[in-house]
Amino acid sequence: MDKENRIKPKHHVTPKTGFLNDPNGLVQFKGIYHAFYQWLEEVTPQGAKCWRHCISKDLVNWEDKGIALKPDMWYDKNGCYSGNGIVFNEKIYLFYTGNVRKENGDRETYQCLATSEDGITFQKHGPVIYLPEGYTAHFRDPKVWKDEEENIWWMIVGAQTSEKKGNVALFWSEDLYNWNYKGNLLPDTMNWGYMCECPDMIRLGEEYILIVSRQEKKIENGIEKDSCHAVWMSGEFSKEKGTFTPHKEGIRVDEGFDFYAPQSFIDENKRTLYMSWIGGGEYDYQMSQLSVNDGWLHSFTYPREFIYKNNWLYQKPIKELQSLRNDKIEKHIENEEISLEVRDYYKEIEFVLDDEIEFNCTILGALKLHYNSNDKILNIKRLNWLTGEFDEKYLNIKESLKMLRVFIDNSSVEIFINEGEKVISSRVYFQDNDIQINSNGKLKLNLWNYKGENINE
CATH class of the missing domain: 2.115.10.20 (Glycosyl hydrolase domain; family 43)
Structure with missing residues (x-):
């Protein structure tokens, strides 16, 4: 591509x-x-x-x-x-x-x-x-x-x-x-x-x-x-x-x-x-x-x-975004590190987390997520295309992090926390084709690849 x-x-x-x-x-x-x-x-x-x-x-x-x-x-x-x-x-x-x-x-x-x-x-x-x-x-x-x-x-x-x-x-x-x-x-x-x-x-x-x-x-x-x-x-x-x-x-x-x-x-x-x-x-x-x-x-x-x-x-x-869903990948992850190779930057990723968990995820080389249920803080890092370093934010989660939904449409990224309690929108220029997940605890991963031609060409 x-x-x-x-x-x-x-x-x-x-x-x-x-x-x-x-x-x-x-x-x-x-x-x-x-x-x-x-x-x-x-x-x-x-x-x-x-x-x-x-x-x-x-x-x-x-x-x-x-x-x-x-x-x-x-x-x-x-x-x-x-x-x-x-x-x-x-x-x-x-x-x-x-x-x-x-x-x-x-x-x-x-x-x-x-x-x-x-x-x-x-x-x-x-x-x-x-x-x-x-x-x-x-x-x-x-x-x-x-x-x-x-x-x-x-x-x-x-x-x-x-x-x-x-x-x-x-x-x-x-x-x-x-x-x-x-x-x-x-x-x-x-x-x-x-x-x-x-x-x-x-x-x-x-x-x-x-x-x-x-x-x-x-x-x-x-x-x-x-x-x-x-x-x-x-x-x-x-x-x-x-x-x-x-x-x-x-x-x-x-x-x-x-x-x-x-x-x-x-x-x-x-x-x-x-x-x-x-x-x-x-x-x-x-x-x-x-x-x-x-x-x-x-x-x-x-x-x-x-x-x-x-x-x-x-x-x-x-x-209406569900109409874009195509094939689905579903995985249960517990106390392990996995890597998924994907073919494009056009998908929806859902993480469902247990109450007690430490979770790290690197998405396509340019977006990093970290959460520890002990401190209830979500750390988001986005690769800065000018400096080559990661910009970062820390978000306090009200009770605990139950769900993350990540919508990727090439360079547009939108992350919904706990049914939309908070949302994070950013421009991200991705670097590779791997999604790496490291979980100390249990989580469920649902990944939908999206279909459709680019309407903006």
Whole structure:
């Protein structure tokens, strides 16, 4: 298998060429799933972004439909930035941020609307919200949802206040075209960094969950760096006051090395699904990735389902992925070391662990997992393609590690811990064809090879 076929994901939303970042406008319309993403023809993180469009009948096989929104109007001439989609009255409504740069370098921002009756061609309606007082022009990424109880629409927009602090602006509307400013959603007594991007409000049962992609400055080894992470929090949403009061500090949506800007939607089966960007990081980190030489960069995660139970936000891979399963390998391992040779980088691996175990696994030379039930800490190592060393993370497991599910789609890796208690998403460039397992204790291994051609070629 050549290098290109070992890198580009087969069934993740991935550009054939060019640069991908945030998921946008995720909806299901007349039975068809629609996903848009920030896209540039050149492989570079900066530029006048378009909305690229793809569709699917099953969330597994995606078809590219080209550019849906181009930066071709006065209010979006320097980029059709991120936003979301809703379905209402047999139409798709796309809300997005129009980015404008003036000759002196100053920025203007407009929250804009485009609609479609056929799900393919989109008519722009221009700005529906102009920048309110009290914010800088870092004001973007609208998310709209219907309040069935009040029979109104809410919109939240990621924001930076005039004091250069992150927050989220709240608006309401009766008709999706005329919007009323409500105020800052978040308490200014908490740390929201210097910017909250890609806000998302989710209602699961009676619980409101807010997700923000928070940008802040951190000091690492004496050097100030940007730190960008998507966090979730449950809380009280006061419709009267227009405020969200979190129950506690934000918790990372995903613990991986490459994850940012998740966006949710509700499908026709009433599932709350989401996808996210497997990407992000400093410019040099992004541009160092091996796929750049092949003319593309970044992908989405597989679609996942959000479930809230026991005061925790769980995530599980969609059941449609089971349609990719082909032949299965099943092994019971106890106090032994084994090695499996595999033919490709396209599979699902499930580890079911006994209560008392020490477990080591090296997957395809570039991903290492270690867990000891005595300390209940999972250690994850990912081979860094620049340094040749392993980056690593340590995760505390609440009770004990019962199950690990590892989804590998060439260079995209997603690990689900204990039915989705935590998830780890990362870009991994694998090195060989061996899976090595060393177990001091009992575990069961289920490995499914996946079938299907690469839809992204």
